[in-house]
Each structure stands twice: as C-alpha cells, then as structure tokens.
Amino acid sequence: MNKVIFFVAGGTGGHLFPAIAVAKSFEKSQSHFLVDKRTEKILLGKDFKYHVISSSKLEKNIFTIIISIFKIFYGFVYSFCLIIKFKPSLVVGFGGYTSIPTILAAKVLNKKILIHEQNSVMGKTNRFLSKISTKIAITYKNTMFANESAIFSGIPIRKLKIKNQKKKKNKKVILIIGGSQGAQVFSEIIKKVLLGFDKNLLKKIFIVHQVRKEDLKSMKNFYQNLNIKFKIKSFFTNIYDEINNSDLIISRCGASTLAEIEFFKKFCILIPLPTSANNHQFYNAVEFKRTNNCEIINQSNINNDKLVKIIKFNLFEKKIKKIQQQRKTKKLSLVNIINDMLK
Numbered sequence: 001m002n003k004v005i006f007f008v009a010g011g012t013g014g015h016l017f018p019a020i021a022v023a024k025s026f027e028k029s030q031s032h033f034l035v036d037k038r039t040e041k042i043l044l045g046k047d048f049k050y051h052v053i054s055s056s057k058l059e060k061n062i063f064t065i066i067i068s069i070f071k072i073f074y075g076f077v078y079s080f081c082l083i084i085k086f087k088p089s090l091v092v093g094f095g096g097y098t099s100i101p102t103i104l105a106a107k108v109l110n111k112k113i114l115i116h117e118q119n120s121v122m123g124k125t126n127r128f129l130s131k132i133s134t135k136i137a138i139t140y141k142n143t144m145f146a147n148e149s150a151i152f153s154g155i156p157i158r159k160l161k162i163k164n165q166k167k168k169k170n171k172k173v174i175l176i177i178g179g180s181q182g183a184q185v186f187s188e189i190i191k192k193v194l195l196g197f198d199k200n201l202l203k204k205i206f207i208v209h210q211v212r213k214e215d216l217k218s219m220k221n222f223y224q225n226l227n228i229k230f231k232i233k234s235f236f237t238n239i240y241d242e243i244n245n246s247d248l249i250i251s252r253c254g255a256s257t258l259a260e261i262e263f264f265k266k267f268c269i270l271i272p273l274p275t276s277a278n279n280h281q282f283y284n285a286v287e288f289k290r291t292n293n294c295e296i297i298n299q300s301n302i303n304n305d306k307l308v309k310i311i312k313f314n315l316f317e318k319k320i321k322k323i324q325q326q327r328k329t330k331k332l333s334l335v336n337i338i339n340d341m342l343k
Contacts, residue, residue, distance in 0.1 A: 003089035010036035010098025021156035075101030120283040175246035196308035253281035
C-alpha cells in the first residue's frame with residue numbers, strides 16, 4: 001500500500017505550484033493537498049484530493065488577533081483530525097500561513113515534517129516552522145535565514161520539454177508576465193516602451209501579454225491603435241509554451257517563473273515586486289542573475305530610454321552567444337528527499 005503524503009500550501013500559486021509539481025511524481029492516491037480558500041480554485045479540476053484549512057495571519061490589532069487565533073486553532077483541530085484519519089507518513093509544507101495549523105498538528109502527532117522554501121529569503125512562517133521540522137529544503141543555495149542543515153533542492157517545476165520555437169513570421173516575440181494575477185504597472189511600462197519604437201520596429205514585434213482582467217480592453221485598444229500584432233489574456237494556462245516561443249521576457253521574480261525561464265534559457269528583464277515580503281523578489285532576481293542572462297530593473301526608478309535600448313539591443317542587435325555561467329552547485333531533488341524520508 002502506498003504511503004500517504006500531505007502537501008500543505010496556501011496564499012498564492014507561488015506556494016502551490018511547486019507542491020503540485022512534486023505530487024505528480026507520486027500516485028494520486030498518495031497525495032492530499034491542504035490549502036486555503038485562495039488556492040483551492042487552482043486545484044479545481046486537477047483530480048487531486050484536497051482539504052480546505054482555516055488559518056490566518058497574526059495581525060497587530062487586538063480584535064483581529066483574537067479572530068486569527070480562533071481560525072488557527074480551528075485549522076489545527078481539523079488538521080489533527082485529518083492526520084488521524086489518513087495517517088500520512090510525511091507532511092510537506094510549502095509556506096504561507098496556511099501551513100501553520102497543519103504543521104503544528106503534525107508535530108503534536110509526531111509525524112515527519114519537511115519544509116520547502118521557494119524564495120531566497122525564508123518567509124516568517126517557514127522560519128517559525130523550520131524549528132520543529134524534520135528537514136528543510138531550499139531553492140537557493142544562499143537562502144537568508146535558512147540554517148546550515150538545510151538541503152539545497154532547487155524548486156520543483158512541472159515537466160517541461162524544449163520544443164522547436166513557433167516563430168511568428170519575421171517577428172520578434174516579447175512576453176510580458178506579471179505573476180498569476182498580472183501586473184498593472186507592466187501595462188503602463190510597455191506603453192511607454194513601445195512609444196519609443198519607430199514604426200518599422202513596431203512591425204517587427206509580436207506582443208504576448210498577461211494583464212489584469214480590468215486592463216484587457218484598454219491594452220487591446222492600445223495595441224490596435226499602434227497596429228501591433230498581439231495576444232493578450234488575463235491568465236495563460238500554457239505559460240511554458242509562451243516562454244519557449246518568446247525572444248525576450250519582461251517578468252516579476254517569483255521563484256517558479258524564474259525556474260521556468262531558466263529551463264528555456266531565455267533573456268529576461270526582471271522587475272521585482274517592491275512590496276514582496278522581505279523584498280524576496282529582488283533577492284530572487286539577484287540569485288537568478290548569478291547563472292542567467294538578465295537585467296534587473298527597479299520599479300521605482302525606471303528609465304524608459306534605457307529600457308527601450310535594452311529591449312532593442314537584445315531583440316535586434318545582440319549576436320547569439322553562449323551565456324557565461326557560474327558553476328552550479330549540485331542539487332538534491334525534492335522528490336528524492338521525500339522518497340528518502342518515506343523509507
């Protein structure tokens with residue numbers, strides 16, 4: 001009989017997508033996902049067993065602290081009951097405060113616990129839970145706040161294949177992605193950038209743009225007015241195909257997105273989300289640049305003329321050459337770590 005594994009992830013797709021990637025290496029009968037309401041919608045239709053866990057951030061306001069403690073306690077009791085019922089051999093936490101009640105329940109019931117940190121700065125939840133975990137795995141070798149025993153695993157991504165690029169006829173493809181929800185600021189940036197292109201260059205580019213739903217109409221009108229060929233959506237289910245088919249990418253710096261860009265070896269312009277917890281997106285970008293070809297741009301200090309020059313150079317002038325990369329440290333895959341802990 002296959003051993004049961006609990007995968008705990010909540011908050012954003014950045015926590016859940018690596019968990020899904022790992023779970024696909026095991027039988028579906030083994031895997032149970034423990035998520036919150038925000039990430040539940042990502043699992044709908046994926047044929048995975050999942051349970052919605054109550055949890056909350058601990059806010060500073062006294063009234064909200066009481067509510068938060070009640071939600072965490074309720075999530076703890078529910079997790080406790082799930083662990084007794086399904087008897088998981090291992091509980092794997094991927095961060096987000098949804099992990100707190102389940103990991104605490106796993107500790108009380110003396111279950112093996114593995115924590116995975118996706119970002120280059122360990123989040124507050126994982127910093128707390130790492131103290132009671134059996135093992136810790138990290139995406140970046142130099143992850144801040146990780147202890148010396150942490151295992152360098154990289155980040156799990158879905159199974160990808162490098163296919164022959166579907167070239168748009170005589171056009172260079174610019175892919176703009178701003179995380180799972182899109183980024184309004186990217187819409188403003190690309191407008192200013194494209195207005196810095198002459199008409200001949202505009203004819204040579206094809207834009208693939210992920211935008212917020214509320215920006216769809218205005219961006220369609222903008223591209224149509226400039227007579228630019230484009231594809232625009234609020235969410236790309238096949239984003240890996242878009243990455244593969246692109247010539248240049250403008251992106252945020254979520255760890256999963258960076259891992260997929262790295263897989264396809266694409267040049268990218270990275271604009272870290274300035275409000276990310278502990279500024280982790282900036283540090284993700286810095287770590288990424290150690291072994292990849294990219295430019296990092298500060299959102300609060302964007303020089304549009306410089307950005308136009310970077311894009312023009314990398315699309316039309318730069319000769320293709322092998323990127324000089326630093327020697328990469330050997331990783332131990334998260335799947336192998338899990339298999340070892342299941343023995």
